[in-house]
Amino acid sequence: MLALQGGRPRAVLAGVLWPESAEGRGSDSLRESLWTVNHQAPGLLQDDARIVALADGVDVDADRIRKHVSGARTARSGPQRLRLLGLLRDAGLLSGWYEDWVLTEQDCWLRLRLGALEGLAMEFLEAGETALATDAAQCAVDIDPWRESALGLLLRSHLASGDHVRVIRLYEAFAVRLRSEYGVAPSPRLSALVAPVAGRRPGWAPVLTGRPADHRPADAAIAARR
Structure with missing residues (x-):
């Protein structure tokens, strides 16, 4: 504490x-x-x-990670991005602790970690480093498989590397899970990201049918169901 x-x-x-x-x-x-x-x-x-x-001078790893995350994106060099990715990849917080105060800290830490990984994925994409962008985005998806923004970055990374088959498979698997678990569909924005490559398949259509609530972004729909 x-x-x-x-x-x-x-x-x-x-x-x-x-x-x-x-x-x-x-x-x-x-x-x-x-x-x-x-x-x-x-x-x-x-x-x-x-x-x-x-005591003064005690080194706290969480403070070190926060300092790296808060650094200006434009000032981060390639090695600094790699170091931050390495820090974030396994930076769980007090795993196995369930006290109320710990759960609150874990929630805040999770949001910081996800935002930082998504930011890194974007930086790697902008730098043309698609493999590292995929790595960062996949880490974010592994942490929160329902987070559309993370999945969108993962799809963009695979699109940038030309792996269109994986893009379609990831999207369709997400759509099936989303419909099965929550009865909603991926957001139009996510579907539009996939449409240019998936639309080349005969008979393919974005998964957008269902109740009117299905057209809300999946993140919001999931939060409402919870």
Whole structure:
């Protein structure tokens, strides 16, 4: 929590980390935890009577990734883009943790990671690096298979590399899953992306039929169903 949110008052830490404990018991648990950390990792914490924080100079990988993500796109060099892609590829946050405060952090981190991967895919596409664009877009799709913006970038990457068969297969598989799980169709924008190559197949038509709600972007329709 200190690494992700910065220094926190003792009372806040006790309340969030031991939400089901009585106030006194939560404070006792915090004191025990601080004692353990200070003995196992001396110098890791700054701890006074009220605020607990990480010591100055402690390196936090999440901060490092945020710094790379926030850098101006136009100022990023090829090696910097590659480094960021490597950082983002396996940058899950506290996997297997299910406390409420962790779930909130994971949601924020997921959105940051997806946005950064999509931005990288676009940068690679603009630079003509289609293989790396495909890699970045695929990472985003793997994280959230229902995210149309990520799938759209993956389709664009395959289109740029001339892999039209894969484009059609990816689109049709997504359309089938979307219809089966949520009863909606891909957005017209996604279908239009595929139409120039898929339309060459006899009898092909974009999957746009169904209830009126089907014509909303899939991301919005899925969110509404949830």
